[in-house]
Amino acid sequence: MQCSYFDAGRCRSCALLEQPYAAQLGGKERHCRHLLAAHPGVQWLPPVASRESAYRNKAKMVVGGTVQRPTLGILDAEGRGVDLSECGLYSARLQGCFPALADFITRAGLTPYDVPRRRGELKYLLVTESPDGELMLRFVLRSEEPVGRIRKHLPALLAALPQLRVVSVNLHPEHKAVLEGEREIVLTEQETLRMGLNGIDLHLRPQSFFQTNTDVAAALYRQARDWVDEAAPASVWDLYCGVGGFALHVADPARDVTGIEVSPEAIASAELTRRDAGLRRVRFEADDATAFALAADDAPDLVIVNPPRRGIGAELAGWLESSAARQVIYSSCNAVSLARDLDAMPSLRPRRARVLDMFPHTAHYEVVVLLERA
Incomplete structure (x- = not known):
């Protein structure tokens, strides 16, 4: 992508702009593989590329x-x-x-x-x-x-x-x-903006979080949905669920899905989509993800986590490690905190991983990892 602002030195936010896009994408995957090198045997799926321009929503x-x-x-x-x-x-x-x-x-x-x-x-x-x-x-x-x-x-x-x-x-x-x-x-x-992804109408309120790159976000949700459908769990938690992207994509008449998000605005958006779609076995609750897990009587078969850059932290990682959950899908925008959290969950082994380029021309990327109980 040619940028007159970058060439003139007026904006340098796209720090990798001078690199060919294929080199950017390859570098991000190498960086992620290096950070997760302590976990051998991971099947790395091909990275998901983005459009090089006009990708921000x-x-x-x-x-x-x-x-x-x-x-x-x-x-x-x-x-x-x-x-x-x-x-x-x-x-x-x-x-x-x-x-x-x-x-x-x-x-x-x-x-x-x-x-x-x-x-x-x-x-x-x-x-x-x-x-x-x-x-x-x-x-x-x-x-x-x-x-x-x-x-x-x-x-x-x-x-x-x-x-x-x-x-x-x-x-x-x-x-x-x-x-x-x-x-x-x-x-x-x-009061809400309708964001249609993969045939699902998500509703975005002003203070709700939504991924910046619509096309890559759609690919991320499809990947998680494919892994969940393959595992066929009877129950799923979507922690840090935002407006319900993962929870609504993995909804199925045969499973119970619970979405947890601290933002009441985001939960109201997720509830609107749930009601519109008539999803009776999906529920959403405004709560802190860690507090919800620690207070729960039972664990689901599968947990999806999509935390902010700081990661899930020691408390939630410790709960997942000792829980009965058989599988975890971890979606991360910071592979450094991801690697730290994985070290705190040694019995949950990374089996598959995929880098998704949510932010071309920058060093940032998304990675989604499927963990299975050893």
């Missing part, structure tokens, strides 16, 4: 510049806005909405947040695109002060971008390197 745009001339992109070392509205990681449809959003900032008088001076209101625009081209837009603000102006001018924005389905404001009053705050104000009648 979410744009996390730092808003800089001024009300009259806003920038959408990142900040430089001095805290000044760098416009990346033509970044090749975004689809043409995402790129096409940025001029209207910049115009809306001016029309509604939304002052970009000045990080060095700690002044202004609008910190980020978060735009998510569904496979059908529908959009969810979130304004991350310091306070409620601009909300009235956003409401006033929102009809004009919806007319300019008819693909907008969900619009919300996230309140993030603190000056710290966190993307969003806890409080969300939904401004549209529709």
Whole structure:
């Protein structure tokens, strides 16, 4: 992928961009194999490649510049806005909405947040695109002060971008390197964005997590579904389930599936999909994954874990090691923490593994591993 921003030194986020894509993918698999080298006998399935461009379904745009001339992109070392509205990681449809959003900032008088001076209101625009081209837009603000102006001018924005389905404001009053705050104000009648994957309509609420690369996420869920169907367990837990991607993909009339996620927003989304699909043997609960497991009377036949970068940690790894679960499917975005967690579960042996390139041109990747009780 050719990138004028990278060539000009304005953005270096795609640190591997100068490497041929095949070399990037091969390097990621070698890195993962090296980290899991203490576990011999793993069958490595061919890595899942991504599109090299236009693969991101979410744009996390730092808003800089001024009300009259806003920038959408990142900040430089001095805290000044760098416009990346033509970044090749975004689809043409995402790129096409940025001029209207910049115009809306001016029309509604939304002052970009000045990080060095700690002044202004609008910190980020978060735009998510569904496979059908529908959009969810979130304004991350310091306070409620601009909300009235956003409401006033929102009809004009919806007319300019008819693909907008969900619009919300996230309140993030603190000056710290966190993307969003806890409080969300939904401004549209529709509250969820429909994300269709593998014939399943997942529902995404503003504060719910969803994988950045839709195509590769679909491949990840298919891989887990194939392994679960092959094992044919009577019961499955999906821990750190998010909006229910794994749980809903492995649902079957012959098995009980439980999804656990700490975010009530994500659980509400998962419940909506479950009800729409009429899945009576699937249930979701808002809880901490480790606390849920430690408090449970029994273990399921198979556990799926999809933790954040820190991994599942010693407590949950210890519970899995001593549990009666026969198999574990571990989906990881950080192979370093994965390797550490595997060392804490010696009786659960990695049998198959697959690298999925969720983030081309960066050192990051996803890996999914099937573990079986020795």
